[in-house]
Amino acid sequence: MTVVTPHPDPVAPAPGVRPAPADRRRSGLPGRDLLGVVPFFAFVVVFLAIPTLVVVIGAFTGDDGGFTLDNLSAVGTSYILEAFGRSILLSAVTAAIGAVLGALLAYALVTAKPDGVLRRVVTSAAGVLAQFGGVTLAFAFMATIGLSGFATLFLRDHLGIDIFSHGVWLFELPGLLLVYTYFQVPLMVIVFLPALDGIRPQWREAAESLGGSTWQYWRLVAMPLLAPPFLGATLLLFANAFSAYATAAALVSQGSPIIPLQIRGALTSEVILGQQNLGKAMALGMIVVVALVMWLYAVLQRRSSRWLG
């Protein structure tokens, strides 16, 4: 927007003075400007790129330092594949449960006042439980349904129910399912709220003024719009559970039912040298799974950003 004025421009360069190019960016990357990003890039290379390369290269390195596919074929052995399977199952189940419950809770929040106390409190609590949990959540559940937990004793003394009559499942896969769900629901609330906020009441009014019922509005307008962000959020939950380590490490001290604990075993065991590189191969497998999931998530994000404005 320039307004052409008849007056001479007071800041116009004097005759004979070459005006500085308005946009030096077009003329390639000036070396001096690049100096400004050196610290950042140096840091990222040392603490992010090199570790990633160590994992990738280590996955293909044998005990003698040469190239080998042994580690990757070792990942194909039964117990590691089973751990991967259990990890994927645990992540998928808790992502599905967390997504449904979290979406319901997020919808309940959207219908409340946007700056109200309820919404503030719930989103803050969700932030804490989703991001911060880790070890503390493991202890929370030990205090609740551990062997001398509050709920365990209450059920045993007042209702005569022994929840551990079939073994102490809290420290095995079922326990992980329960505790993981506990942090998946809050995460869903956080990532799904913006999508629900994007749904405008005008659409519902428009649907109604055209004679649509509530059910039709949900089936034909809201659901198709919310499907991509809902699936995207579910994928994010999957990646979150798949990468989680702290809760499982604090809960499960015997055995390694899931892949992060297998990696812990490989890192801390001093049995054989080859274990180190086997751990890297498992880590590479984890990267592949998470990267795939996050790529799908990015695709879905692009779809939903079309109307989320």
Place this chain on the structure above:
Amino acid sequence: MAGVIKRRARRQRAFRWTIVTLLGTFFLLPLLAMLEFTTRGPNGTITLDTWKLLVDWGQLGETYPDLLTGVTNSFGLVLLTVALTLLLLVPTVVWVRLRLPRLRRLVEFLCLLPLTIPAIVLVVGLAPVYAWVTYFLGGSALTLTFAYTILVLPYAYRSIDAGLSAIDVRTLAEASRSLGASWATVIWRVVLPNIRSAVLSAAFLTVALVLGEFTIASLLNRSNLQVAINLLGKSSATMSVAVSLTALVLAFVLLMLLSLVGGGRRRTSPKETR
């Protein structure tokens, strides 16, 4: 029409309170159980011994020296990580926006990369890197700040980038430069005050993440709050539950403050685009 809207509002309110009550019970039960667990005395009495010990720092340090070390380390890490993250990220992101727009996609990609690399995987690759860090800087737990800065990059980048998108950095920078300001002055005295709330929210997220981090510290054999809690769980279950509850409540207070301070983020209806 008015009747329909009123009826719907009533239905939504009923639905809202049902959901919040049901899920709220599921989420509050473990927290209440923690409180009950830490105040459980012999033969069904209630005792506050654990909590009395927890607020008495001197006594606590003598009884559980590891816990005190973990807490001190975590607080040191919080300060260092917030400082390093902001120092590394704010000038870089501003600079790339102003002078090197071609690098923006690359910087964004690098900042979001840690989201696709689980901490447990990162720690596998960090082990050799940290052998060098230990060689140069010693094996202090505070060196974890480098790894934590990588972990918070995605969150910090997003909030700082959003803050910068909301202001016209280019015009501000050009105006101050034409008035003779150095680049350092531009970033420190012009850009930074304008993205204060974004920087604040990045800092808060960093604090929450550092206080909750366990994976890297535990597997690199360094102590922090979570590692100390986990260790404590093996010797004194009651105390570890009490510290866990305190940590959760503190984090909640922190985020509540953030949501009140971060009220600067205008929550207007989404822009009518396209």
